[in-house]
Amino acid sequence: MDVVSVIVSIGRCFVDPIKKHCGYLIHYKSNIKNLEDRIGKLHANMDGVQLKIDAAKRNGQVILPVVEWWVEKVRNILHEDAEANKKGLNGWCPRYSLSRKAEKKTLEIDVLLKDGQFSEVSSSPPPLGIGSSSVEGIMDFQSRTKMRKEVLEALRDDKINMIAICGMGGIWKTTMAKEVAKRAKDDKLFDEVVMAVVSQNLDLSKIQGQIADMLGLELKGQSEGGRAKQLYSRLKDIESVLVILDDVWEALDLEAVGIPYGGQHNRCKILLTSRSEEACTQMKTQKIFHIKVLSEEEAWNLFRETAGNCIDTPGLHSIAKEVAKKCGGLPVAIVTVGRALENKSEFEWSAALQQLRKAIPENIPGLDSKVYSSIKLSYDSLKSDEAQSCFLLCCLFPEDSNIPIEHLVRYVMGQRLFAKTDTVAEARNRVHAMVKNLKRSFLLLDSEKGEERVKMHDVVRDFAISIAEKRGFLVRCNETMEEWPEKDSCERSTAISLVSKKLKRHPDGLECPKLELLQLASKINNWDALPLPLPLPLNLFKGMKGLKVLSLFGISFPSLPQSINVLQNLRTLQFVHCELTDVSAIGALTKLEILSFIKSKIKELPREMRNLSHLLLLELTECSDLERIPPDLLSSLSHLEELYMFGVEVKWKPMEEEEKDEEEGANASLTELMSLSYLVVLKIQIPNIKVLPKDLAFKKETIKFQIFASYDKGIDEEDDDLNYLFKNSLGLARCDGEATVGLGAMAPS
Structure with a gap:
């Protein structure tokens, strides 16, 4: 190679880098402009991803780690103060530096924009876990540490399949069981650890549901037997599993629940907690640990x-x-x-x-x-x-x-x-x-x-009952009870609460002059099907003239007894998950202030309700069979403060039919709500925006509202999960190509 070629080659080595670095000065404005464009796109992309994240969290979804990583990277870039550096320019060197940084940052953002095209941002949450002990440090006491080690040692023994922790109420058997579960998982003794509360009122479906939730299993069977087979199959597929059954009062049929035991699955171990050693013995528990009160030193430290x-x-x-x-x-x-x-x-x-x-x-x-x-x-x-x-x-x-x-x-x-x-x-x-x-x-x-x-903790509840009985309370929450308590005890009572799925009859003609509250239920939580009709005797309420509160849960009857007319002091009347046909007698209860039909089967409200001018609250939530409310009924409830109607499919009179004469079977119009001068809470679902008045304005300046318009049949709410602390919201979906109604239509007059 001659000297000229060498010089040319050397020159090229210097020219390209010099050209590149000079380009930072020449293309300064375009580099800064490109960066600003990319930052704008990144802002828009970030907003879109954040909307998806917020929606996923509201639905209980878990955000994917890669999405969280991307969001964090974007936030770091967006928080950099590029504008401040840009405004402080003096001379060429800052231009060079900023142009170079802008080009580098643009390339970095391009990668993020490409990576941020997520098809999904979340996944279903993991199965429920077992919570930790309720008071920090109690499991570090010597007596608890010793027992915990002994229980874990028993769980490691291949010859032992079932053990129990027994003791009096309030001794924190459950706390010990949860701590054992935590240590067993940490030590990897089992592939899965699940827990269910059994309680005194045995409910196999509830137990099955709790275990299934912890396994992430959806039980599809309707019968307890079908659910048991599905649960049994799932537990059998797990190589090693610990099943904790908390608060066992009597011998539990594991096969009926769907829990394999003994030779059916040698690596399925069961831990019971119970106040009854006899129940544990009947279940052939191989080892029972008696948990005792804390020592004096431990008690003092706690x-x-x-x-x-x-x-x-x-x-x-x-x-x-x-x-x-x-x-x-x-x-x-x-x-x-x-x-x-x-x-x-x-x-x-x-x-x-x-x-x-x-x-x-x-x-x-x-x-x-x-x-x-x-x-x-x-x-x-x-x-x-x-x-x-x-x-x-x-x-x-x-x-x-x-x-x-x-x-x-x-x-x-x-x-x-x-x-x-x-x-x-x-x-x-x-x-x-x-x-x-x-x-x-x-x-x-x-x-x-x-x-x-x-x-309420069961020990505290027992104490509360003992105090309440001195005030005339009669509480019998025994789902297998077939008869009402003794007549004398009822007639002395100020409050009666009876919960039983097995009641054969209700008494006729009780004299309860002191009774102010009556609660009758076939079941209160975890509803299944409604019970078979159990007639309410004609004179059931005849001797209860002082009654102020009446709540009926899960009771089916064709009509209210005539004796309800004597309840002229009644202010609260609740029907929860009841099947009702004729409730016209309610119109005679003129002092009624709270009337609720939560999740009850009722097809229409009686015209007689127009007499309830003192009504403050009307609840019709999830009355999915309700189709008709007579015209002028709502407007006659002149003192109504709160109205709840989510999950209801009333055929409201459309706005274009407002001027037509009332026909037989006609329905109410939402314009009636505008005449309710005391209304402060409105939670309602309507089929479409056609029934919504164009200028829906209320006389109260501060009204809390939640309005949802959709052709969907009801709302997606968890069973018996009724929300009364909601915030203002308006969700009006598009229907037949019509535009949604804006929030401005909700302004008070």
Whole structure:
């Protein structure tokens, strides 16, 4: 190669890089413009993906990791302040640097735009898991650690298929079982660990459903036998599985549930928790562990953790020590009392100790007397009679129930338990506030069904019943009960709650002059089919003239008995999941303030309801058979504050037929709602926008509304999951090519 060729080659090595770097200056504006365009596209793409993510989360979906990674990368880029650097330009060097960075960032965004074309952003959530222990640190106590190790050792034994943890109520057998489940999963002893609550009122379908949910299995069979076969097959396919059956009261037929046992599947092991050692023995449990109360030292450490640092003050320490001893080492009592006295004064502690010393334990088999005196202290420490009344109402519902707080609201309203409460909304706010306080005191528990439900610990519920009985409550939640309780006990009662699927008849002519609340149910949670009709005797209500609240759950009858006319003091009337034919007698109940037909089979509202001018709340949620509401009925409910009609297919009169004369069988028009001057809550589903008034305006300035227009048959709500704390929303779908109605149509007048 000659000298000229060498020089040319060397020149090329320098010219190309120089040309490239000069290009950053020459193409500065275009590079910056390209970057701005890409950032705009990235913003738009990010907004679209975020909409999909939000929709997926509302439906309980799990966002894919690759989507979360992409969103994080996009957010990092969008947060960079390229504009600030651009505005600070002086000279060529900043132009060069920014142009170079812009080109590099543009290429980076191009990759993200390409990667962000997701066909789906989410997947179904994993099967339900088992929660951790309710109070941090209790499982670290020596007595609990020792038992946990022994239980895990038994589960490792190939010769043992079934073990049990037995003890009194409130000893936290469930907490121990959950901790064992957690350790078993961490140690990989089993491929799957599932848990179901059995409870005193045995429900095989409920048990099957809980296990299936944890396995991610959809049970398609309608009969218990069909569901059992499907569950059995799924469990057999798992190489090793631990099934925890919590709160067993009597021998359970595992085959009927669908749980393989023993030689049917040697690696399917069963862990029971029970108050009844006899039930565990009948189930041929091979090893039973008796869980006992905490030692004095353990109890004191738990009490310190719950009650706080105030117990270390010199004047309080000795009193706190004695209060802790009165809890008898029972975890639920320790936590309940500790929370009730947290950060209280020495005088309050002394008064509490005196109450604990003088309390008379209730004679309920299987419960230590100290438990009741401890829970009574927490109950007595409630700040008002209203809070105590609200707490006692919860014992009207069966054990392990997810108690709808809305039912408490309506019972409180009907019985006038709260002073100076004029509206339903005010009562609802006060009840929710009290429920939160009761949960903080550990007298009530959170429900897995959400914030509008609550649960009551079984020991606390037994205590509540013992107190409520002194106030005239009669609670019999036994689903196998065939007859009403004794006549004398009914006639002395102020409140009666009977839950049974086996009742053969209702009494005729009871004299209950003190009765204010009557709750009759074939079932309250987890509905199956409606029961066979059980006639209500003509004189059932004749001797209940003081009745203020009447709730019927899952009861089928052709018509209300004539004696309902005597209930002139009735303010709350609820039909939940009932099958009704003729309810015209309701028109005679002129003091009625709350009327509910939740999920009941009713075809039309009677004209006689026009007499209910004092009605504050009308509930027709998920009355899917309801087709007709007579004209002028709604407008006659002049004091109506709340109307709930989701999941209803009323054939509303279209707007174009407003001027026509009323025909036989004609329906109401939505324009009637505009005349309701007290209406503050409206939750309604309509078939299409044709029935919606063009200028739907309300007289109240602050109205809470949720309106959904669709040809679909009802809404997609979880069974018995009724929402009363909703936020304003308007969903009007396109129907026959017509445009949706905007939010402006909802403005108050």
